[in-house]
Amino acid sequence: MSTQGGQVISVRDLKVCYGGRVVADVPELDVGAGECVAIVGESGSGKSTTLLSLLGLTENAEISGHVRVCGVDVLTAPQKALRAIRGARAALVMQSPQAALSPATRLGTLLRRALKLHGRQGNDVDAALEAVMLDREILRRYPHEVSGGQAQRFAIALAIALGAEVILADEPTSALDVTVQAEVVGVLRRLRTERDLALLLVSHDLALVSTIADRVLVMKDGAVVESGPAAEVLARPSHPYTRELLEALP
């Protein structure tokens, strides 16, 4: 199954419920190759739930609608097809990658295992590390021996080495200090143009979103209250809630 017409993510009428309560209702969301779409909104608005549902990772949720990611129909595909895209063609990057890494495993070992699991050769590793500006020496280190920014760049390099077409990133910079945030955003921005990588970004940080996103979806209480080109939505928000979010910026 391939990605058609450069569309990497396509969502229609997605509804995610927990215990009968709709926590995410997304009528339409498309992300094309080389494009960045951001989902913004306050805590609890349904951003992470939306992101996780696109990879079939919402346990115990009732989900309806149509979700295609890298050509796979996520809501109906067998687990095997989902496992094949998850972590490889569609990579998840979380707020604190160090927490997800096994503390007693060197990063190089972790990388080799991931490549083997997804049946990929190790010859993309140098290019992937270079793309995120990490020295190969990092592969000898354990997770606690790298900084938050290095860990995040390593997580992105892993995605690239595994052949990611899209990165789904949940608050990828909010655990980092400001200068390191800029480094990670710079890496993501370059990967979009150099590798045509698609990016779906969840963030409450509108300043960050304005530097990288082409389009924005604003969520409140599980609903999309506004969406459109980032420059337009952030400069001339039409919904009072978006205005509130913008006014809350420091």
Ligand SMILES: Nc1ncnc2c1ncn2[C@@H]1O[C@H](COP(=O)(O)OP(=O)(O)OP(=O)(O)O)[C@@H](O)[C@H]1O
């Ligand atoms: N596994 C779950 N079971 C029940 N309710 C859940 C579950 N996961 C999330 N929720 C609820 O869904 C709603 C949306 O949560 P979600 O984490 O998607 O919001 P968010 O916008 O990503 O917030 P944050 O920025 O704090 O992560 C919340 O009310 C949350 O309590």
